[in-house]
Amino acid sequence: MEKFEVFTGVGAPLRRSNVDTDQIIPAVYLKRITKTGFEDALFAAWRSDPEFVLNQEPYKHAQVLVAGPDFGTGSSREHAVWALRDYGFKCVLSAKFADIFRGNSGKQGLIAGQITEADTENLWAALEANPGASITINLVEQTATIGDLSVHFDIDEYTKWRLLEGLDDIGLTLRDEQAITDFEAKRPAWMPKTLPAKH
Amino acid sequence: MTNKPLTLAEKVWNDHLVAKGENGSPDLLYIDLHLVHEVTSPQAFDGLRLAGRPVRRTDLTIATEDHNTPTWDIDKPIADLTSRTQINALRENTKEFGVRIHSLGDAEQGIVHVVGPQLGLTMPGITVVCGDSHTSTHGAFGALAMGIGTSEVEHVLATQTLPLKPFKTMAINVEGTLRPGVTAKDIILAVIAKIGTGGGQGYVLEYRGSAIRALSMEARMTICNMSIEAGARAGMVAPDQTTYDYLDGRPHAPQGAEWDAAIEYWNTLPTDEGAKYDAEVFLDADTLDPFVTWGTNPGQGISLNDTVPSPDDFADPNDKAAAVRALEYMDLTPGTKMKDIAVNTVFLGSCTNSRIEDLRAAAAIIQGHTKAEGVRFMVVPGSAKVRLQAEAEGLDKIFKDFGAEWRFAGCSMCLGMNPDQLAPGERSASTSNRNFEGRQGKGSRTHLVSPLVAAATAIRGTLSAPADLIEATSKETN
Numbered sequence: 001m002e003k004f005e006v007f008t009g010v011g012a013p014l015r016r017s018n019v020d021t022d023q024i025i026p027a028v029y030l031k032r033i034t035k036t037g038f039e040d041a042l043f044a045a046w047r048s049d050p051e052f053v054l055n056q057e058p059y060k061h062a063q064v065l066v067a068g069p070d071f072g073t074g075s076s077r078e079h080a081v082w083a084l085r086d087y088g089f090k091c092v093l094s095a096k097f098a099d100i101f102r103g104n105s106g107k108q109g110l111i112a113g114q115i116t117e118a119d120t121e122n123l124w125a126a127l128e129a130n131p132g133a134s135i136t137i138n139l140v141e142q143t144a145t146i147g148d149l150s151v152h153f154d155i156d157e158y159t160k161w162r163l164l165e166g167l168d169d170i171g172l173t174l175r176d177e178q179a180i181t182d183f184e185a186k187r188p189a190w191m192p193k194t195l196p197a198k199h
Numbered sequence: 200m201t202n203k204p205l206t207l208a209e210k211v212w213n214d215h216l217v218a219k220g221e222n223g224s225p226d227l228l229y230i231d232l233h234l235v236h237e238v239t240s241p242q243a244f245d246g247l248r249l250a251g252r253p254v255r256r257t258d259l260t261i262a263t264e265d266h267n268t269p270t271w272d273i274d275k276p277i278a279d280l281t282s283r284t285q286i287n288a289l290r291e292n293t294k295e296f297g298v299r300i301h302s303l304g305d306a307e308q309g310i311v312h313v314v315g316p317q318l319g320l321t322m323p324g325i326t327v328v329c330g331d332s333h334t335s336t337h338g339a340f341g342a343l344a345m346g347i348g349t350s351e352v353e354h355v356l357a358t359q360t361l362p363l364k365p366f367k368t369m370a371i372n373v374e375g376t377l378r379p380g381v382t383a384k385d386i387i388l389a390v391i392a393k394i395g396t397g398g399g400q401g402y403v404l405e406y407r408g409s410a411i412r413a414l415s416m417e418a419r420m421t422i423c424n425m426s427i428e429a430g431a432r433a434g435m436v437a438p439d440q441t442t443y444d445y446l447d448g449r450p451h452a453p454q455g456a457e458w459d460a461a462i463e464y465w466n467t468l469p470t471d472e473g474a475k476y477d478a479e480v481f482l483d484a485d486t487l488d489p490f491v492t493w494g495t496n497p498g499q500g501i502s503l504n505d506t507v508p509s510p511d512d513f514a515d516p517n518d519k520a521a522a523v524r525a526l527e528y529m530d531l532t533p534g535t536k537m538k539d540i541a542v543n544t545v546f547l548g549s550c551t552n553s554r555i556e557d558l559r560a561a562a563a564i565i566q567g568h569t570k571a572e573g574v575r576f577m578v579v580p581g582s583a584k585v586r587l588q589a590e591a592e593g594l595d596k597i598f599k600d601f602g603a604e605w606r607f608a609g610c611s612m613c614l615g616m617n618p619d620q621l622a623p624g625e626r627s628a629s630t631s632n633r634n635f636e637g638r639q640g641k642g643s644r645t646h647l648v649s650p651l652v653a654a655a656t657a658i659r660g661t662l663s664a665p666a667d668l669i670e671a672t673s674k675e676t677n
Contacts, residue, residue: 076239078348
């Protein structure tokens with residue numbers, strides 16, 4: 001995973017709450033077996049409406065999304081994060097994220113920054129007053145800045161550290177391999193076990 | 200040992216700690232059971248292949264095909280090429296990595312959250328994960344069961360563990376006795392309407408109280424299943440005799456001395472007297488009506504006896520804006536009686552409501568009635584086993600005589616990933632779990648309902664409760 005410190009890109013205001021993962025990427029696009037190439041699927045239903053924000057210049061090229069609360073609810077599909085990432089988004093700011101979406105974002109280097117509802121309104125107003133304005137996301141300082149307006153975003157310390165270092169989770173866990181093996185030796189015999197593969 | 204009273208969730212968490220997180224890093228938890236399906240696993244297996252890693256515990260991993268699978272003509276090759284490719288990828292991945300799979304046509308195939316409990320693999324006090332948010336279903340057994348993303352699927356395949364931050368706990372207390380015609384589905388829809396789609400974020404919910412204790416295992420699964428719709432990572436019910444009776448004799452349930460050892464441990468799991476929850480919610484079962492959604496998120500639900508709300512009913516500006524948008528999408532006018540809303544399709548199925556008790560309950564309602572003209576009624580058992588059981592009981596005949604489509608097992612019309620979809624603008628009464636825009640097909644309109652309401656709606660053609668049938672009959676008799 002690439003290290004993330006400071007990033008500047010065009011911000012898009014998405015004035016909707018409860019943006020569920022079926023909206024971020026409809027199920028029909030989940031049949032692919034690759035981990036990339038989902039840019040066409042992002043907000044597919046909404047993008048068929050010419051009025052939708054990402055169909056407007058200059059938001060088409062947005063890389064920071066400012067959305068209403070309860071972003072990423074619903075299905076666990078990590079494809080939602082891949083679609084945002086493949087479209088070019090580096091960061092989503094919202095007053096509230098669904099837990100699984102937030103977790104998935106952290107695995108893929110997409111910043112899910114939590115801001116207050118008041119700051120959501122402030123950022124929306126700033127972006128709409130100056131369409132195409134850039135937002136600078138500073139992960140070290142945990143700030144999102146448009147010109148003179150700078151707001152704080154929350155992100156958990158561990159995810160922040162991993163993103164700053166660009167670390168892979170599995171590699172980190174396997175440093176504890178001995179502890180896993182020790183734990184396995186103590187598991188009771190009645191615990192569930194599947195049958196061998198039939199192949 | 201500490202004497203601090205603990206909740207069910209805390210006990211399961213503590214008993215699975217491989218390594219305690221330090222300085223803000225997460226705890227490392229052992230995973231006892233990993234369920235795999237075709238949609239969220241191909242990229243995970245690919246990751247293992249690239250890194251040269253094996254599946255650490257194939258004996259704790261099991262796969263089934265459900266999301267993409269058709270529910271007609273299951274003996275023919277899957278017509279949709281991308282669906283077929285994804286299913287084939289799962290078959291090849293499980294073969295290469297030595298994971299047991301129950302493919303389409305196999306007696307144990309079905310929706311992953313129906314298959315696990317049915318085999319007796321889901322047990323109290325274990326940790327269960329699956330790349331599917333409705334993994335919360337398994338919490339009905341007192342397991343800590345969580346939906347995960349594909350990166351985490353790869354992580355569990357490689358290490359049989361997950362790094363997790365401790366959750367907060369929330370007690371959902373449901374006291375009283377449900378009236379006839381009111382079910383577990385109505386409880387959970389009412390809970391979500393009460394706390395909202397984000398109300399459970401960061402929490403593990405524990406459903407408690409006399410109304411929960413009185414529920415069957417399948418009804419408890421319905422409730423835990425939709426914990427995710429309240430934003431919670433997991434939902435749980437403490438194990439009791441109902442749990443043990445359900446498990447006893449299932450293929451993977453412990454036997455003999457192991458059964459006794461398991462029971463001894465399971466009996467230690469219920470929340471200790473005096474344990475503190477971070478939040479508590481109360482719901483009165485005595486006064487609960489059948490519940491139904493009117494909008495485009497599962498929190499937008501009301502009593503079936505109510506009318507479509509107006510955006511002005513909502514104080515919060517986000518809720519108000521969401522209501523405006525939802526009413527437009529759903530093509531509903533405030534003040535319309537919910538019971539006057541006509542549907543095109545009734546869908547009985549999904550990991551929420553496709554088990555044998557759901558089918559029995561719906562069949563009991565429709566028996567002796569005729570289907571409303573022009574309404575399509577799809578009945579999709581949750582697993583091949585459930586289908587066989589229903590056929591052994593003659594339920595398939597009741598459904599077919601009524602004019603319903605009796606289909607093969609799978610996720611079907613719950614999500615638009617297989618051929619079972621609504622056409623744009625079509626409206627359904629659906630026993631599934633999500634009424635999101637386009638969930639059941641582009642432009643589809645979904646009302647979430649219980650199996651009883653689904654059955655009554657199929658008879659009357661408009662959203663209805665079983666009580667409406669009795670009223671109609673008694674009026675005719677008078």
